Amino acid sequence: MPSASAASPVSSAPTAVRGSWGRDLLLLTLALSVWFGLFLGSRPLNNPDEGRYTEIPREMAATGDYVTPRLNGVKYFEKPPLVYWLSALTFEVVGPLTGTNGVNEWTARFWGAAFALAGGLMTYAAGRALYGRATGWWAALVASSCILYYGLSRIILLDMVVGVTMAGALFAFIVGVREAAGPRRRWLFMAFYVCMALATLTKGLIGFLLPCLVAFTWLLVFNQWKALRPCYPVVGALVLLAITVPWHVLAALRNPSVDGLVWPGYAHGLELHHAGQDPGWMWFYFVREHFLRFTTTEHGRFEPAWFFLPVLVAGLFPWVVFAWQSVRHSLAGGWRERGRHLEAWFLVLWIVLIVAFFSKSQSKLITYISPVFPAAAVLIGHYLAKAWAERSGRGLRAGLWVFAGLVFVLAVAAAVYPLPAKQAALAPQLLPWRFFVGTVLAGGALAVILCLRRGTVRGALISLGVTCVLFFASANLVAGLFDDRSTKPFAAVLKSRLQPSDALYVVSDYAQDLPVYTARTVSVVNYAGELQYGIEAEPEKTASRFIKTAAFLVRWREPGVAYAVVRTAGYKQLFAAAGLPFTVIAETPRYVLVVNRSPNP
Incomplete structure (x- = not known):
């Protein structure tokens, strides 16, 4: 690895080369904008994820409360708010321009595609800084066209955003340690800290723990402590804290436990949690959503330790066919020649440590390893650049x-x-x-x-x-x-029928996209699921909206118009057994939409 005094290709580039950076980034931006933006709004929102991650920012924009995330009107603390904030602001900007609330499939998916674009540009920049212009182009191409990376750009999840921000932190670190002390190095390390902060505001503590784990392991194993100086730790820590702490403090203060404690203690919080009482935001977020998610099967996402290996192989399609050749090329000479390939070893450690970390977790989902794809893309791009030239x-x-x-x-x-x-x-x-x-x-x-x-x-x-x-x-x-779970067809029917005074129920399920498409929260019958915490946290507000079947059947007879979304299997028995009137006004393979009496004209 070059010493700290060695300049990167950027810092030593003449005017012509600097111009090529601008041209390349412009061309990539145009191409990737088309690639990630084309057909972005062509599908209805998918349930449950896209419905959930659209409804939360819709409610933020509607209520103006950007501190306490809510899903269908109840507190929802499973994730930090960065993506919610971005989407809510998008809805607030687009709404007045279009005469709507700004919520549609394209605006809801915009930030996933935008971060995918940013990830492609970032991978180009890192590949070029580490190995040259050709590698930069190939790395951006590989990253943007891996099937899992591309797939994540098309759906509303947090994993694309956390993957790109963590990758941004790690790219900034490995490029930054190559720079001599000066403004460029300082800006790269500030990017390292800022990206970790954004990742933390996207998906929690892993946002800075995993980049620090990768960087520390590389420094330790390869004895690169001298390359770390200067790393501006005081300013960096202040930047990271300034970005992450305000929301955490506000969320904790505004959402104490049922007995008014910001931090009830681990044991007491666990008692409250098991008793179905509110342990407060701090306990729920840090203990349940971090510690218990990693160490227990409480979240019901257990998979074997090897789960992510086939995910990594399949997710790298089609470029996985060059993965082994790329590692051999980038680590030529193996461990004995490690001093010549320190950047490549950093990328390999990045992949191995993140996959190993999530493999150890008791909660696993395919998308968790999204941060490794930019690193893999640079390794593969480095190999393909050489192969293309030869x-x-x-x-x-x-x-x-x-x-x-x-x-x-x-x-x-x-x-x-x-x-x-x-x-x-x-x-x-x-x-x-x-x-x-x-x-x-x-x-x-x-x-x-x-x-x-x-x-x-x-x-x-x-x-x-x-x-x-x-x-x-x-x-x-x-x-x-x-996707047979979309309720968008029902929203089209309800648009001309549903009045503010009408009741709208979902029975024995929660169709996450229904509040999005109807622009209102719904009442839920005989179902809690991931809404359980929010229901228990504010029983005085939720008791009338989250009800049992018996209460629903009573309400169905009451004066006024009521609509219900019910699973296709068994809806006739539900109403017939109680002798209740109903009329089917719309149907999908999964659900039917029924009304209790003639709707308002």
Whole structure:
């Protein structure tokens, strides 16, 4: 690794090279804006995640309360508020411009796509700073077209934002330690601290714990403590605290335990939690959502320790076929030559430590390892830049042959694999899509093979890229057909019927997107789920809205118009058994929308 006095390509670049940075970033911004923005609002919101993460900021914008997140009107403290804030502000800005509340599929998904774009640009910048311009381009391409990274840019989750902000922190660190003391190094380390703060405000303490773990391990294992000086720890700590502390303090003060304590203590908080009483924000957030989530199966997301290994392999598709070659190339000479490849070892540690950390957790979801993909993209991009320049390489050809085989298998599966029973009714709609996807994949495999037979590996790589662009775009368009949980069709029916005085219920379930599409909270019958804490925290406010079936049946008979969203299976028995009137006014494969009497004109 270069010494601290060695300048990066940025700091020593002449005017022409600095100009190429600007041109590259502009071209990438335009290309990735199209890539991540195209068809962004083409699908209804998916339940439960997209409904949840749209409704919380919708309620923030509607109430003006940016401290206490609420879901369907009840306190919801599972995650910090950064993404909620960004979306709520977007709704508040777009609303007056469009004459609406600003909430739609495109605005709701905007920040996931925006951070995906930022992650692509960041990966380019880091790849170029570490290994040169060609690596930067390839790294951005690889990151933006990994199937899991691309998928996360299309859905409303927190994982894209936390992944990009953590990656930003780690990229800033490894590029920063290469810089001599001065303004550039100072700004890079400030970016390190700011990105950790933003990650913390997105998904909690892992936002700074994991970047610090990776950086500390690298410094320790490779004895790079001298490269750390100066790292501006005092200013950095102040910046990190200034960004993260205010919300945490306000949330704690405004949401004490049932007995008025900001911090009830671990044991007493646990007693309150088990008794169904409010232990307060501080206990719930730090103990339940951090400590208990990591160490227990309370959240019901247990998976075996090896769970993330196939996730990593599949998530890197299609570029995973070059992963092994990339590691060998970047770590040439192995441990004996580690001093020549310190940046690559940092990237490898980044991937290994984050995967290992989440593998140890008792709560696992596929998206948790999102922070590793930018690091993997730089390693793979470094290898592909060299292979592209040399137009050859056994490893490159082997990877392309593997890709051709994989997509051919996928093409066959797209054509002949039977649909699950619950999607059998979609067969006529899916037939042209299956034919198109199968043709794209088979054509891509054939194009790669023909290029390899002719010895044009560049053509094979281009064929790989075109195949994946068409495959991902078509998969994005067809994905909505498989979601039977959307209540958007009901919202269209209710738009001309539902009055402010009418009651709206969801029975034995909670359709997360219904409050979004109807722009109002709903009453929930015989269901709590993840709303349990919020229901218990404010019983005086929630008792009338979260009710049992018996109370619902009584209300259904009362004067006034009431609508209910009920699961298709069993709704007739529910009303018939009690002798209640109902009329079905809309239906989806999963739900029916019923009304108790003729609606208001």
